[in-house]
Amino acid sequence: MNSVSPLKQLGWKPFFQQQLSLDELNDCQPVKVMAVHRSQIEVSGESGEESVLVSGALFEDAAERPTVGDWLLLARESRKPVRRLERSSLFKRMAPGAKQVQLIAANVDNVLIVSSCNQDFNLSRVERYLALVKEAGCRACLVLTKADLDENHAPFHDALKGHRDLPVVLVNALDTESVAPLRDYCRSGETLALLGSSGVGKSTLLNSLAGTELAATGGIREDDSKGRHTTRHRALYPIVDGGLILDSPGMRELALADIREGLEATFADISALSEKCRFADCVHESEPGCAVQAAIEAGELDERRLHNWRKLEREVARNSKTLAESRASDRSLSQLYRSVQNHARANKNRT
Numbered sequence: 102m103n104s105v106s107p108l109k110q111l112g113w114k115p116f117f118q119q120q121l122s123l124d125e126l127n128d129c130q131p132v133k134v135m136a137v138h139r140s141q142i143e144v145s146g147e148s149g150e151e152s153v154l155v156s157g158a159l160f161e162d163a164a165e166r167p168t169v170g171d172w173l174l175l176a177r178e179s180r181k182p183v184r185r186l187e188r189s190s191l192f193k194r195m196a197p198g199a200k201q202v203q204l205i206a207a208n209v210d211n212v213l214i215v216s217s218c219n220q221d222f223n224l225s226r227v228e229r230y231l232a233l234v235k236e237a238g239c240r241a242c243l244v245l246t247k248a249d250l251d252e253n254h255a256p257f258h259d260a261l262k263g264h265r266d267l268p269v270v271l272v273n274a275l276d277t278e279s280v281a282p283l284r285d286y287c288r289s290g291e292t293l294a295l296l297g298s299s300g301v302g303k304s305t306l307l308n309s310l311a312g313t314e315l316a317a318t319g320g321i322r323e324d325d326s327k328g329r330h331t332t333r334h335r336a337l338y339p340i341v342d343g344g345l346i347l348d349s350p351g352m353r354e355l356a357l358a359d360i361r362e363g364l365e366a367t368f369a370d371i372s373a374l375s376e377k378c379r380f381a382d383c384v385h386e387s388e389p390g391c392a393v394q395a396a397i398e399a400g401e402l403d404e405r406r407l408h409n410w411r412k413l414e415r416e417v418a419r420n421s422k423t424l425a426e427s428r429a430s431d432r433s434l435s436q437l438y439r440s441v442q443n444h445a446r447a448n449k450n451r452t
């Protein structure tokens with residue numbers, strides 16, 4: 102028997118509880134967003150699951166509107182959303198095509214960065230994911246799958262020497278016992294997400310962790326307006342005797358958004374070194390007295406890491422520029438609308 106309260110199981114924590122005023126404690130109920138659709142969102146709380154219509158001020162701003170994993174306060178009587186609570190973490194990305202940020206998921210606690218320990222292993226890709234996880238504000242663990250296919254794991258341990266703070270677990274994702282150490286990341290009340298390239302074993306790992314075929318049980322069927330059954334994808338799955346697992350298409354296609362802080366945290370060693378460079382504007386190429394190049398020569402810093410840092414920095418700079426430009430053009434567009442409206446009004450008053 103599971104005696105944990107439904108709210109706790111959904112990840113209700115003191116961090117959220119503390120945000121409620123006395124009035125809100127009386128008049129509102131917290132619910133967690135489990136899925137977001139075009140016109141309604143699915144929420145779950147003390148009184149089970151319900152749908153909430155997407156309308157009102159809460160949903161107006163694309164960068165602020167509730168996303169999967171968010172906690173909302175619903176008015177106890179009317180069941181209307183009153184406000185969204187502050188998030189403990191947030192994943193966002195550059196929307197493909199559109200030049201703006203898209204919210205993927207909020208309040209994820211832990212992320213497994215999944216990579217296979219074979220020739221597909223790519224440390225630079227792991228670092229890119231790590232920067233994303235740090236930017237979002239979650240705890241990360243690196244999972245190396247397919248450990249059963251080759252006994253020689255030493256090269257992977259060697260490659261990861263520079264990442265002492267990153268826990269690493271080698272698994273056979275097909276074997277429930279082998280993935281047991283990862284259960285710690287999806288205990289009751291914890292929300293887990295997985296990041297990794299296609300084919301590394303994310304679905305296999307999820308199913309082994311959940312103890313059931315998530316993909317087969319995940320879709321929820323309901324009637325659409327024409328009375329047909331449609332299967333909607335939901336993004337958060339509760340797992341038996343555990344917490345929640347996030348599996349959304351957006352999470353599978355994460356690209357770097359504006360993740361300056363995450364990059365800094367991931368490459369803190371290079372930042373620390375560059376403070377010791379003779380010149381404040383050193384670009385760590387051929388300047389005299391460059392502490393970064395000195396560390397590479399001394400074998401203390403991997404040159405690949407410097408290159409990867411530069412590459413990601415360039416990408417972030419590009420994305421930030423695109424975002425800034427589209428914000429500026431949004432602003433000038435709304436200024437244009439306003440001046441057109443003012444003109445129209447002025448003309449009307451004159452006639």
Ligand SMILES: Nc1nc2c(ncn2[C@@H]2O[C@H](COP(=O)(O)OP(=O)(O)OP(=O)(O)O)[C@@H](O)[C@H]2O)c(=O)[nH]1
Nearest residue numbers: 246247248272273274275299300301302303304305
């Ligand atoms: N031997 C072995 N095979 C594995 C392991 N993990 C995954 N596989 C196999 O690798 C293949 C790909 O695994 P998936 O779980 O579909 O990979 P995925 O990351 O979900 O891939 P996408 O859905 O494309 O993102 C499957 O045939 C799995 O059975 C492992 O640890 N050991």
Ligand SMILES: [Zn+2]
Nearest residue numbers: 378383385391
């Ligand atoms: Zn330098």
